[in-house]
Structures are given as C-alpha cells and as structure tokens.
Amino acid sequence: MKPLLLALLLSLGFSTAAVQPAAAYPVDCAILLCLAGGWPGSAECSHARAVFIRRITPWPIEPPLQIWNCPMRVGYPKPTDLERLFDIRANAPKPEWSWRFPTREVPVQRVANQADVDISDPAFDFVRSIKVFEITFQMQRSGDDNCSSSAAFYEGSYGSQGDYQRKRSDPSAVPAASDFRMPVECRNYRYRSVFVEWRDYMGSYGSEEVHY
Template sequence: MTPKKLTRRLVMSCLLAAGLVTGSGKETLAGPGGAPIDCAILLCLAGGWPSSPECSAARAEFIRRITPWPVEPPLQIWRCPLGASAPSPAKPGFRSRIFEAAMRSSSAASIVSPLRSPSPEQIAAQIVQANQADIDISGQEFNFVRSIRVYHVEFTVRKERDYCGEHDATRVGTYGPQGEFSWSGYSAKSVPTYVMPRVHGCPDGRGRVRAVGVEWKDYEGNIGSELVRY
C-alpha cells in the first residue's frame, strides 16, 4: 500500500472513530464543538496534507482557527478521542499506534450507534478536560505536533520627535509534550520573515503589522506555513 493510500485509510479510520462517517456514507467534519475534525487534522498534518476531501476540510479548519478573532490552537488534539493504550516494552510506530487507537474507538462507537453520528453529549464525553492527548504522545514520532508554532503579531512603530516609539504585543503559541497548547510573550523582530519583514530604521510616520502565522513539520520533517493578515 502506498503512503498516500495508507494515510487516507488512517484518516478514514479516525473519521469513523469520531462518528464522522455514517452508515449512509455521508461525511460531516465540523460540529459546534469542533470535536470530530481534530482527528483528521492530526493525521492529515502528519501526512503532509495529502489530497483528499477529508484533508482539504481539515486544513481549512486548521487555518480558520488562526484567523482573528479569536486566535485558537490550530490543532486541538484533546478533542480527538484516541483512547488510552497500555504501555509496552517496545513502542509501536506512529501509524501503528494511531491506527490501533482509531480501531478501538471505532469498535466502541459502532456499539453505541452503528448507523448514525454520536449525539453532542456523547462527543462531549470524549473530550479530555486536561487539554492534552489521551494517549502518550511524548515520543519522537509525535514531534510533528510539537513542531507547530503560531505567531500572533501586533506591532506598531511610530516616529516621534527625537526617537522611534514601538509597541509590541506579539506572542507565540506552542505545544507541550502531551499536546497541551500555551501562549507566551514574544518579540515581533524575532518572528520568521514570512510573517513580518525585518524592521530597519524608523519609518516616516507610522508602521503597523497585524498578522497571524502558523508553521509546522509533517511526520517526514517537511516544513509548511500559512499567513493571515488583518
């Protein structure tokens, strides 16, 4: 099986696990709480956003979340019910672990409702309140989750009489060992140049940059990014 076919199979498994594919074959990706689509975001991101309807919808939601306002974590892994697995001496690879978790969740979901999507209450019951993954993702095979960076730039520079006045409220969003997301202060002058060009000198008048940039690496280490200006 080719990597693209394997990735699509894994995506569909997680869609099944989240109750996104019903007995009629119709698919719905984004509910009011955003819970189902995060399984697709996780796997499509890992696979380098392969070409498929599921991954196109997942990527659109990934970018929508960083579009102000508010700026949200683009991947909310705690909303993907992967299911806990018992530790073993030899850790299986990423694809094996994610597929096993998806299959376990899919079997449980089919018992509850094999022909219809789960109710909002059932989905809510699957969401981990601790805002982190419900399986151990501390291994290097999940480094692609921790590679995500969200740069929220709010920078203003204005020439005064004898000095250059700056206001910088930039922050960066990062992911922790178990996929927990947090914001911290950052310097606009340190963000990648695709988000904001380097500032040289002081403009005649006033300059302002308001933008959100997101970057990531897929499972193979390939780099990607998107920018939203506002």
C-alpha cells in the same frame, strides 16, 4: 512509524483507496491525520486545513490543533506486518495519498486539554512542531523627528502531551518565513498578523500567515 500512530491511522480509516463521502467525524482527528501526511489532496483534508487556519484567524485566536477533541484511546491488535509495510511505504517515493474517515460519529473525550494517550514518543513530534506567532508592531515618526513604537509578540506551542501554551515572545523568535521584518530606520509602519508553522511526519516544512 510507532505502533500508536499506526493504530490511530488504522482506527480513523487510513486508506489508499478513493475517498468516499463520509458522515460527521471529529475534525481534530482529521487535522491530526492530514497534518501528519503533509495535507494530502482530499475533501476531508481540505476541510481540516481550512479549520486549522480559521482557528488562528482573529479573533479570537485558538489552538489550531485541539488534540483533546480527538479520541485516540482505541483498542487494536498489536501491529506486526502492517507496521513493517507502513515503514516501507514511508521510505518509498511519496505517493498520491487519499483518506477515508469513519462513517459514524465518534464520541469526543476531553482529557484536561491534552491527548488522552501518551504522545511523548518522537513519532508525534509533528504535533509539537506547530507554533503560532501573534505579531503586532507599530512605528510612527512625527514631524519633529521623534520616533515612537509599540509591539506585542506572543508564541503558542504544544507540550509533550499536546497541551497548548501561549507566552510572550519577541521579534527575534518570528520565523524567517513570516513577512514581518523589523524596520531598520524610523518610519510610519504598522504590521499585524498571525503566523503558524508546522512540519509533517516526514519533516517537511509548511506555514501560513493571516494578515489583519
């Protein structure tokens, strides 16, 4: 666990204590924290995950994590024993995690649609693991055995500093966890969805697909 990620956890109130009611907090900080921890069960993380999925629910489709809305430039003492203890905790059997967030509003700072600190370290690879696939495919077979099809595939991903890019893609890039399957023969077929996948800090895989 790198110092910057540890500092973020501490500054946002990482705790193994029982979850307490919290006032407003930047939801993207909650998404960042809960995603890293594998979406542990708590009211805050349930809300964060709901926002994460709602953003990819058409229309419009948004970046599910908007890290530029989470202020990460915080002052903190250099971790020593705490960092070592967190490393021990990360390698131990996975406990029941809960989270406590700030009880006051934290000012939001936008930094050119990217994190306001350097997150290029591998400790933040869980941010770059998020990928969003927009899938639109239609095939039609007419009575005279003519076959026509149309398709549009887009892939959204995160850069080294949490900046979000969207580009054209193709069926071969769609993850196997998606329900989409390219037809092997011509038939009447229509498929539209948005599929998002991610890995948490420990590398565990997760995904969600919204059909429409």
